[in-house]
Amino acid sequence: MEKQDDDSMEQKIRDAAERLFLNKGFALTSTTEIAKAAGCNQALVHYYFRTKDRLFEAVFAEKVKLFVEEILNISSEPITFKEKVRRKIVSHYDLLLENPQMPFLIINELITNPERLNAMKTIVAPNIGMVFAQFERELKEEIRKGTIRPMSAFDFVVTMLSLNIMPFLGIPIMKSALHLDDAGVRDLLLKRREENIEIVLRNLGP
């Protein structure tokens, strides 16, 4: 997670900021609190990152990049379209399992400060349009062959993302409603991954 186990104070501030931003969002996290968690005084946070805004961006640009690139990275191996889909669901879901609070953070920021993430998006994934167009061609070809039912590439992506992301947003509800601990949540989430594959493939099927 950290850059090569760097134990400099700058890195400690980054790590503390990442953890706190993920847990409470940008607005509810103060630089005072970050400093305390990192083990320094509050002025030092500003010494390294100037403003709370820049700190946020420094911490999250790479994390957002991770997600965008994962989604855009489409395998070119000689496997069937459905197998590609299955692998994509799994790899996206597994990235979420490693960063279960990212959906919350991104949604939170999208609403309270859309410009920030929009700016990130264009820097982080300038080729998003091309990748999508390529996927769209592939999907159309499958539809033409009759191996999958007619549907738009947009709808397909929305379906997959909805099913994969939503369970992570629901973690607090599941915990409370089903009286689960962290291990129980993980169990449930892992089972849900298989369910998502089943649903998406059934949805494709002609």
Place this chain on the structure above:
Amino acid sequence: MEKQDDDSMEQKIRDAAERLFLNKGFALTSTTEIAKAAGCNQALVHYYFRTKDRLFEAVFAEKVKLFVEEILNISSEPITFKEKVRRKIVSHYDLLLENPQMPFLIINELITNPERLNAMKTIVAPNIGMVFAQFERELKEEIRKGTIRPMSAFDFVVTMLSLNIMPFLGIPIMKSALHLDDAGVRDLLLKRREENIEIVLRNLGP
């Protein structure tokens, strides 16, 4: 939306609070801002609601109730199981169309202050367990009859909620990525409702 077009200052404060909380969440909305939007001074907000917390609860208890009751209200008309499912998707989705920012607000609060909504839940829907158990029996009977594939009631509900809720969380992204105005967004959301019905029914089918 308001209680019978009440134009009292108390109601104006409620309305302003609702709008602001929905747009920016609890943490980023100040009572000063609410007062300004309602057209009074900030002390009056506290005169009527004592604390910002109580104001939030006063405004949202009923709105959360609306959603919980919609979900729990299962038709007992003599129609097929699949028709019931279709209607449930539509009525839930339509409630979301009328309150498109609710998913954001609920998720935001669940993470930053889970106790609040948990407390609301038990007040607002004490019979949630019974309703779920009833639905579970109905689903099992259909599976036994072979009209739908084996799946847990929990997975079924997660699927439906994921597909219905996520598009509303994605509104800011869709707006920016597809350069849509409000009417365009509404169009897309309405089309998506039909897609959700298709997906959920395909997922049921044996």
Place this chain on the structure above:
DNA sequence: ATTATCTATAGATCTATAGATAATGC
């Protein structure tokens, strides 16, 4: 010399309350 770290503080909020005054209902 330069970089890292600290103390102290200005200036801007924000919530909640006290206490004064205006409006309303008997």
Place this chain on the structure above:
DNA sequence: ATTATCTATAGATCTATAGATAATGC
């Protein structure tokens, strides 16, 4: 008399910066 509304302010943040001191690299 009671209720609604206002002004003013205490007290608690919080961000950002200035300026002092300690640690480090030539």
